[in-house]
Amino acid sequence: MCNITDPKLLITSHIKTWSKSSAEERVNPSNSILLCRLHDGLFEHGFISLTDDYNVLYSPNFDFEGQGLTKNLTFTLPISDPPLPAFLKAHRVKHGYE
Numbered sequence: 458m459c460n461i462t463d464p465k466l467l468i469t470s471h472i473k474t475w476s477k478s479s480a481e482e483r484v485n486p487s488n489s490i491l492l493c494r495l496h497d498g499l500f501e502h503g504f505i506s507l508t509d510d511y512n513v514l515y516s517p518n519f520d521f522e523g524q525g526l527t528k529n530l531t532f533t534l535p536i537s538d539p540p541l542p543a544f545l546k547a548h549r550v551k552h553g554y555e
């Protein structure tokens with residue numbers, strides 16, 4: 458979602474909550490997303506989410522402008538194992554987008 462590439466600033470996290478995922482889902486690479494620590498924090502807390510076609514959704518419950526953040530993010534698809542719609546839907550449902 459941004460241009461940060463330094464591995465020390467990147468983190469991989471589950472899209473569908475680890476504790477709610479099956480053993481198979483936990484190791485499915487399409488249930489993970491690589492983001493910088495800022496965007497991981499926004500995603501983890503549900504302040505941003507993704508549609509099935511990878512458009513970024515913004516929570517009305519977070520003051521992006523007040524935190525100095527713009528709402529013009531684009532998600533760059535990974536070269537393999539893109540996030541599966543089922544996992545993205547679980548994230549949207551968990552965080553009240555649907």
Ligand SMILES: [Zn+2]
Nearest residue numbers: 458459493496
């Ligand atoms: Zn980022």
